[in-house]
Structure formats: C-alpha cells, structure tokens
Amino acid sequence: MKLNEGFLDSMKEAFARFKEHDPAAATDLIRRALSGESTHVEPPQAQRPERAKVDTTPFGRFHKTRTETDTAVEDRGHFSRKSYANAAGQRDYKLYVPSGYRGEPVPLIVMLHGCTQDADDFAAGTQMNTLADEHGCIVVYPIQPQGANPSKCWNWFKPADQARERGEPSLIAGITREVMASHSVDPKRVYVAGLSAGGAMAAILAQTYPELYAAAGVHSGLAAGSAHDLPSALAAMRGGQRPGHAKMTQPSRCPLIVFHGDADSTVHHANADAILRGFSVDTAASAAPASDIVSARKYTVRKLVSPEGTRAEFWTIHGAPHAWSGGSSRGSYTDPTGPDASAAMLRFFLAHPRQH
CATH class of the missing domain: 3.40.50.1820 (Alpha/Beta hydrolase fold, catalytic domain)
Known part of the structure; x- marks a missing residue:
C-alpha cells in the first residue's frame, strides 16, 4: 500500500513544484516515482475515503446495493x-x-x-x-x-x-x-x-x-x-x-x-x-x-x-x-x-x- 499511496502523492508534489516554476524538480520527482525510488511524501488522508451509507434509487435493472459484508462474487x-x-x-x-x-x-x-x-x-x-x-x-x-x-x-x-x-x-x-x-x-x-x-x-x-x-x-x-x-x-x-x-x-x-x-x-x-x-x-x-x-x-x-x-x-x-x-x-x-x-x-x- 505504500507504493499505491505514495505514487499519487508524488504526482501532487510534482504539480506543486510546477506551480512554483521549478519544472526540473517536478520532472525529477515523477521520474523517481515511476522508477520506484522513494520520494518521501506523506500520504494525504483523503485518498481512501471511508465508506458512507448511501441509499441508491434503482434505475431499470442496474440497481446494485453495496455492503462491506457482501459475499465475494x-x-x-x-x-x-x-x-x-x-x-x-x-x-x-x-x-x-x-x-x-x-x-x-x-x-x-x-x-x-x-x-x-x-x-x-x-x-x-x-x-x-x-x-x-x-x-x-x-x-x-x-x-x-x-x-x-x-x-x-x-x-x-x-x-x-x-x-x-x-x-x-x-x-x-x-x-x-x-x-x-x-x-x-x-x-x-x-x-x-x-x-x-x-x-x-x-x-x-x-x-x-x-x-x-x-x-x-x-x-x-x-x-x-x-x-x-x-x-x-x-x-x-x-x-x-x-x-x-x-x-x-x-x-x-x-x-x-x-x-x-x-x-x-x-x-x-x-x-x-x-x-x-x-x-x-x-x-x-x-x-x-x-x-x-x-x-x-x-x-x-x-x-x-x-x-x-x-x-x-x-x-x-x-x-x-x-x-x-x-x-x-x-x-x-x-x-x-x-x-x-x-x-x-x-x-x-x-x-x-x-x-x-
């Protein structure tokens, strides 16, 4: 999971470097992320939203109710x-x-x-x-x-x-x-x-x-x-x-x-x-x-x-x-x-x- 969270966090950091007019640092950051090197970026908490209880109104035959306890399909x-x-x-x-x-x-x-x-x-x-x-x-x-x-x-x-x-x-x-x-x-x-x-x-x-x-x-x-x-x-x-x-x-x-x-x-x-x-x-x-x-x-x-x-x-x-x-x-x-x-x-x- 560290790779999963770290990759998108690295993208965010690279965007910030671009906004700071430092394209060289941004390019190096994405290169290191794609090569698997550490970029030392702390993952944000929002990447994995907690599951909310949502009522879904059916449309046709495509209604699907999701619960965490569903039997694996x-x-x-x-x-x-x-x-x-x-x-x-x-x-x-x-x-x-x-x-x-x-x-x-x-x-x-x-x-x-x-x-x-x-x-x-x-x-x-x-x-x-x-x-x-x-x-x-x-x-x-x-x-x-x-x-x-x-x-x-x-x-x-x-x-x-x-x-x-x-x-x-x-x-x-x-x-x-x-x-x-x-x-x-x-x-x-x-x-x-x-x-x-x-x-x-x-x-x-x-x-x-x-x-x-x-x-x-x-x-x-x-x-x-x-x-x-x-x-x-x-x-x-x-x-x-x-x-x-x-x-x-x-x-x-x-x-x-x-x-x-x-x-x-x-x-x-x-x-x-x-x-x-x-x-x-x-x-x-x-x-x-x-x-x-x-x-x-x-x-x-x-x-x-x-x-x-x-x-x-x-x-x-x-x-x-x-x-x-x-x-x-x-x-x-x-x-x-x-x-x-x-x-x-x-x-x-x-x-x-x-x-x-």
Missing part, C-alpha cells in the same frame, strides 16, 4: 488467471465468467486498472463482477506488471503504446480476441473501460480499434495523444496540452461514457473535456435523465453527440477526488459516496451495441 462465478503473448510481449489477465453462463453469446467488458492496482484490487473496487453475474457478462482484467512500468501504470504516454497493433494496445486487443475465441461472446457487444492510466489506455483503444470495441468508458483518464513522454504526461495531467494537440485528437468513433471528479488533484478535470473534443450537446436527448441514481455527492450529466452521430455521456462528480465513483472501499482509489459509475457504464454499454 468470485464465489458465484469463475475468476481465473490466464496469460497472452504476441510480438509486443506478454501480459497476464484475470477472467470472470458469470455463474449463469451456459455458452450463449454474451457481452464482454475489458477493464483496465489504474497505477499501482492489479486485477483483484480493481475488481473489488469497481464491483463489476457483481454486475456481470447479475446481467450475464464476461469481464476480463488485463494486468500491467511492474516490469513494464514500475508503478504498474499502462504506458499511455509513450508513442510506442499509442498505435494500432503495436505495444500495449496490441496486447490488450489480443487478450480481447483470445477471450472472444475461447468463449461465446457477442462481437457487437464488446466494451472497454478503465481508471486513470487505464482510462487513458481505454481512450486509445477506442480510437485505434473501433471495429473491436462497441463503446468505451473513461474514468479520471486522459485523451488519446495527450502526451509523448513523461514531462508532457505530467503537463497533460495538470490540465495543459502541448501545441498542436487539438489538431491531433479526432472525435471518438465509438460511443463514450466519461466520469471525472471536479476536485481531482491528480488528473485535472479539463482532461475529460479533451476526451470529448468535437462532441456537442445532444439537444434531442438533453431533457432525458441519464439515470435515477441518487448519491451523497452531487453530479452533472451531459448527453453529447459528434458530427458523425456518435453518442457520449459526460458525468462530472462535484467534489470528487481521483477515485472510482460509487466504488467499494474493498478496493483502492474508490469514492463510495459518488454515483455508481459501474452501473452507469454497463447501462450505457448495453444500450450501444456496435452497429457495423
């Missing part, structure tokens, strides 16, 4: 570890097959964890396996090892890991295809979602594999092409962008649902706007509520559409930190008091099967 379905390799390398992954699976074509959700997390941690925090068991979905969690990144971040800021059929995008797409080949998956209902660095990688996959993923969920992440190295990654996380960035990013070709806390001090809320660059308010749908979720935190939902007709939802969680909204405190970087991001994402996904 892994006891109901089958959660196993597997491995995949291609020319870009090798990655392990955890695969959740729901207890009701009988070989009929089902949706597949690819879940990409954030820095310092792993598949078990991310599954516990998002409780996506619980929803998958209730609604008949397979979930796969690719695992980023420390050998690929000292803090287990997906390398969204490296050019070699931003292109189709190269680097980490090819590995994640390969895992997706392997699961589709080994199980009965509806090819029109394959989705990808992620948190933080995992959210940034989900945005890359949405751009580079629109024929594979029908929709994507980006929580507290960044737009594809936001950075090309560590210094530009740090600048992007602070809410800046390098010259010409707006020309590089085209609207996503697959539907998007984006969550971001407006009190996120790790990845600035402006990055959510960058992900949705090119989208505008969908006047035909703006009057319809996104859901009936009630949470302790206030939130705003905007329904958007691109010039090509691609749909999107933008959830701003007011006062929320860098954490999965509505998640369980059994996992790291969760905000149990927020609206249920997992349920909202699954609802959005299943409403948007691939059209071609």
Whole structure:
C-alpha cells in the first residue's frame, strides 16, 4: 500500500513544484516515482475515503446495493488467471465468467486498472463482477506488471503504446480476441473501460480499434495523444496540452461514457473535456435523465453527440477526488459516496451495441 499511496502523492508534489516554476524538480520527482525510488511524501488522508451509507434509487435493472459484508462474487462465478503473448510481449489477465453462463453469446467488458492496482484490487473496487453475474457478462482484467512500468501504470504516454497493433494496445486487443475465441461472446457487444492510466489506455483503444470495441468508458483518464513522454504526461495531467494537440485528437468513433471528479488533484478535470473534443450537446436527448441514481455527492450529466452521430455521456462528480465513483472501499482509489459509475457504464454499454 505504500507504493499505491505514495505514487499519487508524488504526482501532487510534482504539480506543486510546477506551480512554483521549478519544472526540473517536478520532472525529477515523477521520474523517481515511476522508477520506484522513494520520494518521501506523506500520504494525504483523503485518498481512501471511508465508506458512507448511501441509499441508491434503482434505475431499470442496474440497481446494485453495496455492503462491506457482501459475499465475494468470485464465489458465484469463475475468476481465473490466464496469460497472452504476441510480438509486443506478454501480459497476464484475470477472467470472470458469470455463474449463469451456459455458452450463449454474451457481452464482454475489458477493464483496465489504474497505477499501482492489479486485477483483484480493481475488481473489488469497481464491483463489476457483481454486475456481470447479475446481467450475464464476461469481464476480463488485463494486468500491467511492474516490469513494464514500475508503478504498474499502462504506458499511455509513450508513442510506442499509442498505435494500432503495436505495444500495449496490441496486447490488450489480443487478450480481447483470445477471450472472444475461447468463449461465446457477442462481437457487437464488446466494451472497454478503465481508471486513470487505464482510462487513458481505454481512450486509445477506442480510437485505434473501433471495429473491436462497441463503446468505451473513461474514468479520471486522459485523451488519446495527450502526451509523448513523461514531462508532457505530467503537463497533460495538470490540465495543459502541448501545441498542436487539438489538431491531433479526432472525435471518438465509438460511443463514450466519461466520469471525472471536479476536485481531482491528480488528473485535472479539463482532461475529460479533451476526451470529448468535437462532441456537442445532444439537444434531442438533453431533457432525458441519464439515470435515477441518487448519491451523497452531487453530479452533472451531459448527453453529447459528434458530427458523425456518435453518442457520449459526460458525468462530472462535484467534489470528487481521483477515485472510482460509487466504488467499494474493498478496493483502492474508490469514492463510495459518488454515483455508481459501474452501473452507469454497463447501462450505457448495453444500450450501444456496435452497429457495423
């Protein structure tokens, strides 16, 4: 847990150094954090919010009640570890097959964890396996090892890991295809979602594999092409962008649902706007509520559409930190008091099967 807490604390300290006009110190701090060296930053208490008792109003069939004493969903379905390799390398992954699976074509959700997390941690925090068991979905969690990144971040800021059929995008797409080949998956209902660095990688996959993923969920992440190295990654996380960035990013070709806390001090809320660059308010749908979720935190939902007709939802969680909204405190970087991001994402996904 020291690495988990220390990494994001180091990001905050680096931001402070930038504000003090000391970019050299900020760059050195992020370099040491990613290399696993100590940065001697005391962790803030707010990173692990205490679980609050929140009444959640059902919306459709996606209502989910969370308690700390829930039986582990892994006891109901089958959660196993597997491995995949291609020319870009090798990655392990955890695969959740729901207890009701009988070989009929089902949706597949690819879940990409954030820095310092792993598949078990991310599954516990998002409780996506619980929803998958209730609604008949397979979930796969690719695992980023420390050998690929000292803090287990997906390398969204490296050019070699931003292109189709190269680097980490090819590995994640390969895992997706392997699961589709080994199980009965509806090819029109394959989705990808992620948190933080995992959210940034989900945005890359949405751009580079629109024929594979029908929709994507980006929580507290960044737009594809936001950075090309560590210094530009740090600048992007602070809410800046390098010259010409707006020309590089085209609207996503697959539907998007984006969550971001407006009190996120790790990845600035402006990055959510960058992900949705090119989208505008969908006047035909703006009057319809996104859901009936009630949470302790206030939130705003905007329904958007691109010039090509691609749909999107933008959830701003007011006062929320860098954490999965509505998640369980059994996992790291969760905000149990927020609206249920997992349920909202699954609802959005299943409403948007691939059209071609």
